[in-house]
Amino acid sequence: MNPFHLAFPVVDLAATRRFYVDVLGCRVGRESDDWIDFDFWGHQITAHRVAGPIAVAGRNSVDGKSISVPHFGVVLTWEDFQALAERLTQAHITFVVPPYIRFAGQTGEQATMFFQDPAGNHLEFKAFRHSSELFAR
Numbered sequence: 001m002n003p004f005h006l007a008f009p010v011v012d013l014a015a016t017r018r019f020y021v022d023v024l025g026c027r028v029g030r031e032s033d034d035w036i037d038f039d040f041w042g043h044q045i046t047a048h049r050v051a052g053p054i055a056v057a058g059r060n061s062v063d064g065k066s067i068s069v070p071h072f073g074v075v076l077t078w079e080d081f082q083a084l085a086e087r088l089t090q091a092h093i094t095f096v097v098p099p100y101i102r103f104a105g106q107t108g109e110q111a112t113m114f115f116q117d118p119a120g121n122h123l124e125f126k127a128f129r130h131s132s133e134l135f136a137r
Contacts (some may be wrong), residue, residue: 003043006072007035008038009050010119016047019118023091024084047119054120065097067114071122075134081111081127087117096122107136 013036020026020038029037035048056068076084079092085099097114108130116122128134 003045005044006040007048008045008072009054010121011049011053012048012118013049015023016053016120020047023088023093024113025087039077043074045072056120056122057112063102067097067124071114071124073126075131076125076127077131078111078127078129081113081125082127083112085111088113108133108135 009083013034017028017036020036021028024040025039027039030038031037033049035046037044038047043116058067058069059066061067081099088095093115095113095115097112099111099113101109101111102110110126111129112124112126114122114124
């Protein structure tokens, strides 16, 4: 599978670097005074410095929770999800939606969590109990 690329806005590149490297464990790729590439679990994401706050375009109700749109993230293995959730908890990250299980015991059972980066970008990380059910209905 080929990696995807995502460019996203940030206000403070130094805070962004600390968060994506020290908290999430991403590796830095190319960078300039205005942007930084990160290895985001094998995908390339680029933080571009912009002026002013980052606005949320909208919200959607999922499982009775208010989910920000847009948001981005990655699907991890079950074990990697649990390890990241623990690392985020130990780093005192405030969860928008704390880690929980959706569709427990059903097709598509998944763990998910939402949190924000320092610029206010919303991230969702998830893991499927059975990776083959990523697109199952």
